[in-house]
Amino acid sequence: MSRLTHIDETGRARMVDVSDKAVTTREAVAEGFLRMTPETLALALSGEGKKGDVRAVAEIAGVMAAKRTSDLIPMCHPLPITKAEVRVEPADGGLAVTARVKTTGQTGVEMEALTAASVACLTLYDMLKAAEKGMVIETVRLVSKTGGKSGDWTAP
Structure with missing residues (x-):
């Protein structure tokens, strides 16, 4: 197993020094899914919920989360x-979230994409919980990343 980059030689947590890394264009895509009953999905898609257009609110929350990732992840x-x-798009059994984040810099945006997808799913849950408390957030994962020293990667 390779050494973890956020742990120093003595085992202490640290922020990685990216000072000497090249500035490149970097992009990451993450996804998540909120599983729910057909009735809750119909309510979410109708826009008639008490809290309004749940998909639009979740999309905005995801963008805001991407911009605040460094405030949340130490x-x-x-x-x-x-x-x-x-x-946020309807899918079989619920709502699928896709987050795409891009920067030009010395480190990647995988965490920003994952945070965006996660917070969008949490926002959907919050806005729909009055209709169904048993919804399940699942399959939050990195789909792809481009740029940087390690190159491109796509989930199998």
Whole structure:
């Protein structure tokens, strides 16, 4: 197993020094899914819930979360996000969230994309919980990343 980058030689947590890394264009895509009953999905898609358009609110919350990731994840660098896009679409059994984040910098935006997808799912749950408390957030994962020293990666 390779050494973890956020742990120093003595085992203490640290922020990685990216000072000498090249500035490159970097992009990451993450996804998440909120499983729910057909009745709750119909309510979410109708826009007639008491809290309004749940998909639009979740998309905005995801973008806001991407921009605040370094405030939430202790060792993340604050990054100049150049693009953050979150989409919530109906899928079989619930709502699928896709978050795409881009920057030009010295470190990647995987955590920003994952945070965006996670917070969008949490926002959907919050807005729909009056209709169904048993919804399940699942399969929050990195789908792909491009740029940087380690190159491109796509989930199998």
